[in-house]
Amino acid sequence: MRCNAWPNARRAKPHHCYNPEYVLFFLIRTPSSTTPPPLPHPPLPPISTPPSHIHPFPPTTHPPPRPTMSTPLPPSSVERYSRQLLLPTFGVRAQTKLQTSRALIVGCGGLGSPALLYLAGAGVSVLGLVDRPHDVVDRSNLHRQIAHADARVGQSKVASAAAAARALNPHVVIETHAEFVARNAVELVSTYHVVLDCTDNVAARYLVSDACAAAKVPLVSGAAIGMEGQLTVYCAGADTPCYRCVFPAPPPPSCVGSCDAAGVLGPVPGVIGTMQALEALKLLGGIEKTTTLRRKLLLFDAADSAFRTVKLRPRARECPACGDEPSIEVARFAYEAFALGRDGKAPVGGVTVEAPAANAVPGLDGLRISAEKFAGIRKDASKYRLIDVRPEAEFAMCHLEEAKSYPLADLPSSGVLVEGDDADTVQTIFICRRGNSSQKALKLAVERGMQNAVDVIGGLQSWHHKVDANFPLY
Numbered sequence: 001m002r003c004n005a006w007p008n009a010r011r012a013k014p015h016h017c018y019n020p021e022y023v024l025f026f027l028i029r030t031p032s033s034t035t036p037p038p039l040p041h042p043p044l045p046p047i048s049t050p051p052s053h054i055h056p057f058p059p060t061t062h063p064p065p066r067p068t069m070s071t072p073l074p075p076s077s078v079e080r081y082s083r084q085l086l087l088p089t090f091g092v093r094a095q096t097k098l099q100t101s102r103a104l105i106v107g108c109g110g111l112g113s114p115a116l117l118y119l120a121g122a123g124v125s126v127l128g129l130v131d132r133p134h135d136v137v138d139r140s141n142l143h144r145q146i147a148h149a150d151a152r153v154g155q156s157k158v159a160s161a162a163a164a165a166r167a168l169n170p171h172v173v174i175e176t177h178a179e180f181v182a183r184n185a186v187e188l189v190s191t192y193h194v195v196l197d198c199t200d201n202v203a204a205r206y207l208v209s210d211a212c213a214a215a216k217v218p219l220v221s222g223a224a225i226g227m228e229g230q231l232t233v234y235c236a237g238a239d240t241p242c243y244r245c246v247f248p249a250p251p252p253p254s255c256v257g258s259c260d261a262a263g264v265l266g267p268v269p270g271v272i273g274t275m276q277a278l279e280a281l282k283l284l285g286g287i288e289k290t291t292t293l294r295r296k297l298l299l300f301d302a303a304d305s306a307f308r309t310v311k312l313r314p315r316a317r318e319c320p321a322c323g324d325e326p327s328i329e330v331a332r333f334a335y336e337a338f339a340l341g342r343d344g345k346a347p348v349g350g351v352t353v354e355a356p357a358a359n360a361v362p363g364l365d366g367l368r369i370s371a372e373k374f375a376g377i378r379k380d381a382s383k384y385r386l387i388d389v390r391p392e393a394e395f396a397m398c399h400l401e402e403a404k405s406y407p408l409a410d411l412p413s414s415g416v417l418v419e420g421d422d423a424d425t426v427q428t429i430f431i432c433r434r435g436n437s438s439q440k441a442l443k444l445a446v447e448r449g450m451q452n453a454v455d456v457i458g459g460l461q462s463w464h465h466k467v468d469a470n471f472p473l474y
Helices: 014-018 020-028 075-080 091-098 112-122 157-168 185-189 202-215 267-285 335-339 371-377 392-397 408-413 436-447 459-466
Strands: 102-106 126-130 173-177 194-197 219-225 228-234 296-301 306-311 384-388 427-431 453-456
Touching: 091 267, 102 112, 112 126, 112 157, 112 267, 126 157, 157 173, 185 202, 194 202, 194 267, 202 219, 202 228, 202 335, 219 267, 228 267, 267 296, 371 427, 371 459, 408 436, 427 436, 427 459, 436 453, 453 459
Parallel strands: 102 126, 102 194, 126 173, 194 219, 384 427, 427 453
Antiparallel strands: 219 228, 228 296, 296 306
16 A cells, blocks of 8 residues: 555544544554654563553452443344344344244245244244144145245144244244134134234134134234235234224135135245234334334235235224124134135034035036046047146146146137037046036036036046056146
C-alpha cells in the first residue's frame, strides 16, 4: 500500500480514525523520509522491577475473570439460533418464548413436512405430531413430503417425521400421538399454544377448526393442490373467524380434489407449509413489527408465482362452533358424514361415519370383473378390446400395452360406445386407475345399448396388487 498523506494524517478529523484503510496503514507502515520523529518519553523501568502502580494485584495472585453478559439462553442455544437472534425484531426475547412453547402439527405430509422442520430448526420447545392411523410413507410422497426418506418407505409417517425433526434438532422434544379424532381432539389441542392444520381432506379441516375454537387455541391453516395454495390464521382473537365461519357448509364431494387424484407440484405445498411455520413463529414468539394472517386469506398461484391477499369477515356471532352460543359438541359430531353432505349428527357414543372407498354406480350388478378374471381373459387378445378412460396425462405415465386411450370426458363422442358386428365375440373392457371412472364409462355403455361390456373392479391399482406387482403404482 502506498500513501503520501502522512503529514496530513494528524490533522484528519476524528471520525476518520474509524476508516479501516487508515487503521491498516498506521499498523503496517515502515519509517521513511516523511515519517515524523518519535515523540520523547521517559525511560521505562526495568521489566525485572516493575513499579507497584502497574500491578493492582499481588504478584502471587491472578486477576478475577472479567464479568460476562448474563443471558437466559445457554451457550449452545446462542450458537444454534444465532442467525435469528441477530434480528432486532426477534432477539433473545422471542427465542426465549419459543423455547417455552408447544406446537401441534396435524398431518405429516406435504404441508406438515416443511412446517415441522422449520419449527424444529427454530427451537420450538415441544412439537406434537399426529396423522391418520396406519398412514405410512409411500414412495409417491417423497417428491413433496421432504421430512421423509426413501429408506423409511413403509414406516409410519408420524415416526418418520419425528426421526427427521430429532435429527435436525435433538434439543426439541417430539411428542407423537396415535390419532386425532372427535373424541380426543379438544383435549389434545388444549395442551398446545398453536395448532397447524396440514391435513388434506374436508372432514379433518372442520374437526381441527372446531377443536381449536372450543379450546381457544390459534390455528394456522394451509392447503395446496395442483399449482395453487392458500393460507390463513383462524381462532386467534375475539374477532377472528374459524373455518366454519368462512365455510358454513362443505363443498359437494364431486368438487373436492386431492393431491392423490389431481396431482401437485412438490414446491407448492413446500411454500405453503413453510409459511405456516412462519405464521406459527410469529404467534409463538411475538415477533415485533410483524402482522399475522389473522382475518386475511393468502392465495398463491405457482403458475404465475403470484401472491394475493383477500380480507376475511370477522367471526360470525351465530357460528355453531365459535359464536356467542356455540352448539357443536365436537366429541359427538360426525365429521365424515358432514363432509359428505349429511347433517353431522352422530349416534349415541359419537361414532362417525366413514366415507366409502369408492363411489359405487348403481345398475351394474354382474357387469364388473376382478383383476384376476381380467388376467385370464387377457391371455387371448382377440376376444376383447381394452379401453383406458383415464386422462391422457395418466395414460402417458403408464398403461397396459394393448389399451387404447379414450378419456372419460371424450367417450360419448368417440364412437367407442357403438358395438360392431363382432360384439358377440369381442368384449369391451373399460379400465381406469381405481375403478371409479370405468364404472361411469360402463354405465354410459349400458345406456347406449352395449350388450357385451364390463369394467375392472379396482382398476390398475388392483392390477398392481393382485396380478402384476411390477406395474407402476401411483
